[in-house]
Amino acid sequence: MDLARLDALAGPDGQAVLAELAGLGPAELTGPAGLRLGARLRERYPTELVVDAFGLAELRLRARAKFAGAADMWFTRDGLEQASAQEVAEHRRARFAGLGRLADLCCGIGGDLLALARDHDVLAVDRDPVHLWMAARNAAVHGLAVTTAEADVREIDLTGVAAAFVDPARRSGGRRHRTGASEPPLAWCTGLTERVAAVGIKAAPGVEHDVVPPGWEIEFVSVGRELKEAVLWSPALAGARTRATVLPAGAELLPAPGDPVPVREPGRYLLDPDPAVTRAGLVAELARATGTWQLDEKIAFLSGDACLTTPFARTLRVLDSGPWHQKTLLRRLRAVDAGAVDIRRRGLAGDVDALHRALQRGLTGSRRVTLVMTRLADRPWALICEDA
Structure with a gap:
């Protein structure tokens, strides 16, 4: 269009x-x-x-899944897919509190702009005239006034800008760039600190830790146990090397020194950490915070004897625990009255879809359970659980 x-x-x-x-x-x-x-x-x-x-x-x-005001907003298909969800953008806005004029670079249809412009003077920049038109309209729909500039963000004058947020494109022409690639490239985005000290960069959740410069923070954000994105924060805005943020709770988990996490056999409950926690490398911090232990030092599942409620993990009650033998799984599932089974796998290979079809055909019970395929002290292990 x-x-x-x-x-x-x-x-x-x-x-x-x-x-x-x-x-x-x-x-x-x-x-x-x-x-x-x-x-x-x-x-x-x-x-x-x-x-x-x-x-x-x-x-x-x-x-509507992303924006409360979607009924009056303007979108392209690519623009909607790449736009930050409203609750994620609102969470991110707090990091810029107290700063002056902001630049929203590669603003797209304005997903982040709507949050940033609530309490900042914002310069919105994009080289796509259609998306820039939509960003301005979407801001107006929400009663927000912004300044727009149709330009390549690499050529924009940032004089007077106190902070910048950049959402580099990870797709063009309907196709995704290769993993880790973006336009403009990540190196250019991090280099913005030569002109503006306070910089936030939206990145794919699969971003590798080692491509992020020293002194920067990598924040992994999930919504409802779905990992949505990573945000890279320059040293002027960073609070730690990594951070796991879980929305809508707004809970944050940060690195903290402590004793090594013990490795033991399963207790009465199993904690399945949120993907933001695992991507941030904070499983040990979660274990120490909850008083739980690992089943295997290389696997992210945690276990304990108390029923815990935490925004950083799904808590499952262990109904059955034993070595992995596929031939005995159906019998074990029937023994706990399983009628429907979900499969959660970490550290153990196998065709999950084929296994699910094979097991589901033989179940007639009343319980919905989760079959956990994992390792216990480097041994293949199966746990049958239900939501606590």
Whole structure:
């Protein structure tokens, strides 16, 4: 979609079509009902306008998972996929508290801009005129005034800017860049500190620790046990080398010195750490904080005899524990009245999908359980658990 088509969609006819689509569900937009509605609308409005309106309406439905105000916002498919979710952006905003003017570089459709501009004067920069148009509109929808600049972020003047946030593109033309690659490259992003001391960089959750310069912090952020992204913070904003943040709780786990974590056989409960904790390398810190131990020094599962509630892990009650023998699994599952099984694997190879199909066919019980495939002191091990 180009700017002329966007302007048409923002005009009276476009808004009239969007108003007729507002509140419709996916089936009403894409199924037979959607085809009939589209045909009726094309009798009154240009076909291109109707097509664009349907496309935006579908994206607004998808965007509700990320933005509370999605119904009035503007999106492209790539822009929505790459945009930070509202709760993640709001969490990140706090790190810039007390600073002056901010630059939102590679702002896209404005996912982070909406949070940053709530209490900062923000310069939003992107070289994509469509995304920049949308970022300005999305800010206006939320009552926010921002300054925009259509430019390559590598050429923008940052005079008077106190801090910068950059979200380098990890895809272009609908295709993802190779792992670890971005545009602009990570080295350019970290080099921003030569001009602005306070810098935050959004990165893929798979970013390798060793590519991040010394003195920088790597924050891994998960939402509802799904690892969403990593954020790299320059020394002026860093608080530790790594950090695990779990939303919506807003809980943070930081490195802390302590005694080695003991390795023992499973207790009555199993803790499955949040992926932000494992990516941040903070399993030992979680174990010391919860008084638990590891089953294997190389595996992230923790165990204890008390039922613990922590935002940093899922707690499971151990129903059965023993060496891994695939031939005996069905019998063990039936013995605990399993009717449905999920499989969680760490440190043990195997075709999880094939195993799940084979086991599920033989289960008729009433319990939903989790089969944990792992290692105990370097021995293949199976635990059958249920949510605590």
